[in-house]
Amino acid sequence: MDMQPYKEALLRKRGELLGADGVKPFQATMENNSRQGDMADQASGNNEVHIQLKLKQTDAKILQAIEEALGRIDKGTYGVCRDCNEPIAPARLDAIPWTRVCITCKEKQKS
Numbered sequence: 001m002d003m004q005p006y007k008e009a010l011l012r013k014r015g016e017l018l019g020a021d022g023v024k025p026f027q028a029t030m031e032n033n034s035r036q037g038d039m040a041d042q043a044s045g046n047n048e049v050h051i052q053l054k055l056k057q058t059d060a061k062i063l064q065a066i067e068e069a070l071g072r073i074d075k076g077t078y079g080v081c082r083d084c085n086e087p088i089a090p091a092r093l094d095a096i097p098w099t100r101v102c103i104t105c106k107e108k109q110k111s
C-alpha cells in the first residue's frame, strides 16, 4: 500500500489546523465584524465565540489523531483498524486520513 498520498494529506491538514490557530488576518476580520454589529449583535457575538471554542476543541482532537496517524505510517501500521485489526477501506482513508477505526467499528461506537 502506498502511504505517500495519505502522509501528504495528513501533513497538509495539520498545516491547515496549525495555521488557523492564532493567525492574525482571520481574527482581524472577526473583530471588524463585531464592531460593525455593535451592541445589537452582542448576543450572537457570544454565540460566535462559543462556536469558535467548540471548533478549537475539535481541531485539537483531529490534530492529535493526525499525529497518531503519522506515527502509524512510520511504524507501517497505518490503515489498520485499532479495534478489530482489519484494514480500513481506502475510501474511508481518503475521506478521513486520520481515522483510527474502520467503518464497522465506528458504527459500533455510535450505538
Ligand SMILES: [Zn+2]
Pocket: 081, 082, 083, 084, 085, 086, 101, 102, 103, 104, 105, 106
Ligand atoms: Zn474495525
